Amino acid sequence: MDDNAIVELYLARDENAISQTSVKYGARLRHISYGITESTETSEECENDTYMEAWKRIPPHEPRTYLMPFLTRIIRAISINRCKHDNRLKRKAYILELTSEMEECIPSSSSIERELEAKALGESISRFLRSLPEEKMTIFMRRYFYLDKATDIAKRYGYKESAVRMMLLRMRSDLRAHLEKEGLL
Amino acid sequence: MKNDHEKMNNDVSSAAETLFDAMSEVDDDLILRSEILSEEASIPADATGKPHSTSGVDGRSDSSPIHAVGKSRRHSWTIVAGSIAAGVLALVGLIVLITWATSGKGLFKSKDDPTTTPYSTTAAPPATTTPPDITTDEPDLTTMETEPSTTPAWSEPSSDTTIPMDQVRYAPDENAGLIPDDSEGAGAGEVLMPYALMEEITKPENRDAYFAVKIQVCRFAFVDEYIADQEAIFEEARKDPAIVRFDEAFRIWLNDVYMPQFTPEEWAAIEKQDSTGDIDLHEIFIEEYWSQTNPDDVTAYRDAMARLSDAEGLYAEVTRSDYVKDLYAGKLESAFYEEWDRMQALGYHVDHVLPAGADILDDANLDIYNGFTLTGYLTGEQIANFDIDATHGYIITWLAEGGSLTPADA
Structure with missing residues (x-):
């Protein structure tokens, strides 16, 4: 259907x-x-x-x-x-870890206005993701949307885990620059 | 225990949480495309919804370090053109490989070859041995600096200094190159090295000589702080007034009321039963005495014991490397790259790939206490004046030639 x-x-x-x-x-x-x-x-x-x-x-x-x-x-x-x-500590901890990775996308001196809608941020993130090559976009989504572990992403795409972590690190930094450029932060 | 994760929540800013939550609002087509592309890249889930293992069924994830031979990925387009070109270049590569092998030099230095070094120090791939991936339009990971990016310039291993490999100094044997006990790691600001190495680097003739070393970067402040916090929570739970009150009342009851009822032989048997768990003297105390005289204290005691049990369980967890790694993997990795970059900038020839081929950044090799391991070559002068980041501790091991260095040995 x-x-x-x-x-x-x-x-x-x-x-x-x-x-x-x-x-x-x-x-x-x-x-x-x-x-x-x-x-x-x-x-x-x-x-x-x-x-x-x-x-x-x-x-x-x-x-x-x-x-x-x-x-x-x-x-x-x-x-x-x-x-x-x-009360499942390990999963809760894992989600907190992923959330804390987002700290790197935010300049230390800035803060997101409480009134800022998640939708507006989501649209900006979408624009950022569209600027990426498809594989990197997918890797970013696998990590922060689907919450995949770096090891699983590495296995899926045939990279070593260190390469995936490096890619994610750079993409987080690029996202920070993107959000700054769009004036959201 | 809620306190530790409430603290973690407080450590994660609301901005980060908002950004994380905003991932749910990305455009529909991105969700669809990522789902489809992910399916193409992996084995689909079975009917129960459980994902199949995506362990390298095609062996791609076991390939050489990315800066050595580039990447091998699957693409769904231009397969025919790519295959033909790849086949021609693979044939060329095979010819070169055979030539190298028969020359005795080998493509990669073998750890069993006494004339070779335990690991590669070059970043540039031997281009003639690897067919370039012409089917991709994506930038090569080995040339990240060409991307229009504001990312930090994470250093690749330096290739601009020629190390006279035939003059590298190795430890006379593996034991001579180790410090006696590295289980506790090095304290912040501390540099530990074996005496044999220290003797050699102080010799004037070794000032500019290269030594094969392994450097263990220990101590990460946020890990130590988290563990200290859990320890404090555990201690606080142990000293809960309700537990202290109970323990004192129990001691008095045991010595003045309960024990005098039995002969020494009978008491010895009771103690043995208590030690094996066949009986519980604490519960007997509560049932026969305390619950009748201090019912409110019993409730408080049980609550406090539940909190202690949680705290104890969590404290036991933090001593297991995997748990804290899950919490702090991202920060640990960032800290590692900062340190590696700093060492590269100082001219230290170090890399994160171990001679056995294992990459220290792989999850299994990361140690939250003794951190990361770098291997490479430092001159006597560099070791003698080893430039530290005072927040970390360092253990320098002097490597023996052809030694069996594996992550388990770190």
Whole structure:
């Protein structure tokens, strides 16, 4: 069933929407969540929570052409929150470590205005990512969107881990320059 | 224990958190493209959602250091043209390789060859042996300085000084080149080296001679501070007033009330049962006495013991390298690159690739206490006046020629 038809089911408040979503995207969503939570049980719970959240958000959203990214964002946020609030120290610590890497993207003297919308930042980050070669863009996404470990990224792309870490280090520095240039920081 | 991670949260600025969260707002097509490109680059997940292992099924991740022979990656376009060109150049490379091998020099210096050095010090790849990746339009990682980037100029190993390899000084044997005990690492601002090396570098004739060395960069302030914090939390939990009160009451009850009921033989048996866990004297104390006279204290005691158990567990975790590595891998790596860059700027010929081919920056080789290991060549004068960063400690090992240096030996 194509995305448009699935969204129509949501809009019609037909509960078949969830089963169709599960059939089409369930495995992929669990995979994304597992990459973050490293728990089969938790990833399945996050998947179910994602469907409920999608049910709430459609309408007013109508992700007819972007259903997969729509669901991906939801499950990413749910999975990260689970890691932070469940008392699973290692995953929580890992997420904190990734967040702390973002410190390098921010000049020490600046601060992000509280009113600054995440969406505006997201758009700026998108512009930055588009300026990168595809592989580097993907590596950046794998690290900071999908929360992959550097070792896994290295295996996926055939680099040594040190090379991946070096790439990420440089990209974080470039992102800082980009955000400064766009006046967001 | 919440305190440690609340502290970690406080250490991560809200700006960093906002930026991290903003990753969720990147454009849809970027999410889609990254997902598709990731699938192309790896094996897809199975039906349970668990990812398959992406361990180098094609062996690409086991290739030589990137600054030695460049990269090997898969592309989905221009395969035919790329394959033909790569095949021709590979044939040329094979001919050169055979020529090198039969000349006795070899492509890479073998650690078993007594006339060769344990590792390469050159950054430039032997271009004739590696077909260039003409299918890519991306910049070569070995020439990062040409990118329009504001990134720091992380140094590549220097290639502008010729080291007379036949005159490099090696330790007479592996043991002579080691310090007696490096398990604790070197303190901040400290430089440790074996006596045998110290003797040699003080000789005038060795002032400009090159010595094969391994330098262990120890001590990272943020790691030490974190461990000290966990230790303090553990100590504080141990000295909780509820636990102190309980211990004192238990001691009095045991000596004045409980023990006098038994003969020495009976008491010896009871002590043995307590030591093996068959009985718990603390629980007997709570059940028979304390819960009846101090019920509120029992609750406070149990809460305090739960906190102590958490603190103890976390303190035990921080002594395991992997846990703190997870927390601080990014900072450790940045600190390493800063230090490596600083040494390169001083003219020290050091690299992070160990003779056995292992890269110290690989996760498995990183030690949070004794940090990173660099290997290379320093002159007697450079060692004698070793320029330190006072926040780190350094252990200089004098390498024996053809020695079996592996990360486990670091």
